[in-house]
Amino acid sequence: MPVRAFVFPGQGSQAVGMGKELAAAFPVARETFEEVDEALKQNLSRLIFEGPAEELTLTANAQPALMAVSLAVVRVLAREGGLRVAEGCALVAGHSLGEYSALAAADSFTVTEAARLLRLRGEAMQKAVPPGExxxxxxxxxxxxxxxxxxxxxxxxxxxxxxxxxxxxxxxxxxxxxxxxxxxxxxxxxxxxxxxxxxxSAPFHCALMAPAAEAMAKALAATPPRPPVVPLVPNVTATPTDDPEEIRDLLIRQVTGTVRWRESVAAMKEAGVDTVVELGAGKVLAGLVKRIDPELTALSVGTPGEIEAFLKTV
Structure with missing residues (x-):
């Protein structure tokens, strides 16, 4: 049996129309998009499915949008294939905002909490540095x-x-x-x-993001993570943890810290993972995994066809 890690994409993987086929094919995917819309009091799903691209690309929209697509995939796998995160993988990880998707997938945050935290994170990161600086x-x-x-x-x-x-x-x-x-x-x-x-639109993951880190410290004090059902490989340390206090601290540090993706993939392999499954929009992380370590199997699961093919292997 493969030992899997589920990984979740970050900003740059968004595209108009992502998740549209999912929502059309699976009621639970539709419900996920509706839940995010309700959490944000915004018709984000229409923006995701129809654009315009420049509005979807805005950090405050792209971050919750990518999480919504990833969590729609997670829920389809659970509802249609009986594949739940707790039994289906050994570790979760995400690239930057994808860390929130990973934690929501692992029941550390609800989808509503993750959507609101990512909206705030996106706005705070955008405001931290004036445009052009x-x-x-x-x-x-x-x-x-x-x-x-x-x-x-x-x-x-x-x-x-x-x-x-x-x-x-x-x-x-x-x-x-x-x-x-x-x-x-x-x-x-x-x-x-x-x-x-x-x-x-802003210089992410550097010291200039300190005001955004302060905003996230306040937000995460009000909405702390719960223990995830499987350990997270965090961006900041690349060392698996399931301690909610440590996760909260690392989410704050992540705003100004380096995303240590290369080391995160190495940590997954060291923990016995042989298959890395990217859940959500695009194929960026699967491509990076293949370049980092060709011995690992890496695949992307984000469309109805990909979900069907993946569930046959489980």
Whole structure:
């Protein structure tokens, strides 16, 4: 029997129309989208299914939207296939906002709680830095330690830090716009293959997000996580935990901290996982897992067809 980890995508995986087939095919998926709409007092599902894309991409919309699609998949697997998270996987993990999806899947938050926390998180992250003052860039063909050295060299008293260690030679940096530009130049001088400025609305996962971390500290004090039914591999430490106090602390630190995805995948393998199943929109995480460790089986489950094929293997 495969030992599975369920993983949940982050921002950038959103696309207009995601989850639409699910909602059409499965009543429990429809109910999940309706629950998120009710929690936010907004017809988010219509925005998810019909767009416009620029509105869906707004951080405050994209974060709860991606969680809604992931949790719709989780509930379809449980209702249609009898595959519940507690028995179906050994660990859960998520990329940035996906950590909230993972915790909701593992009954640490309700869907309503996760939707409201992610709406607040998205708004707080957006407000933390005025538009145009921050930037992010993907560096390809570099490992995290060298990227940290590049950031240190380019900082000149400004913030520029490793935001995501995605593995497979892909590192995302984040910080003040001018410092990110200097880091791109420094990376190219070191022979980095490509440095791509990212079209993001704020510099996530760096020290400039401190105001958003404070907002999440207050929100998570009011809505603390419960013990998850299976351990979480957190972004901040990449060490599995099911301690709700530690999880709450790590969710606060995650706002300014590095998403240690490469190390998270290594931790899953070390814990005996041989199959990583991405639940929700897109195929970004499955692709990263394959690059990080080709020995792991990685698959994406987000459409009715993918759910049907996956349930046949369970």
């Amino acid at each position: 921050g930037a992010m860039a993907a560096l390809l063909g570099i490992e995290a330690d060298e990227a940290r050295a590049v950031c240190a060299e380019a900082a000149s008293g400004e913030v520029v830090e490793v935001a995501n260690d995605n593995g497979g030679g892909q590192v995302v940096i984040s910080g003040a716009a001018a410092a990110v530009e200097r880091a791109i130049a420094a990376a190219k001088a070191r022979g980095v293959k490509r440095a791509i400025p990212l079209a993001v």
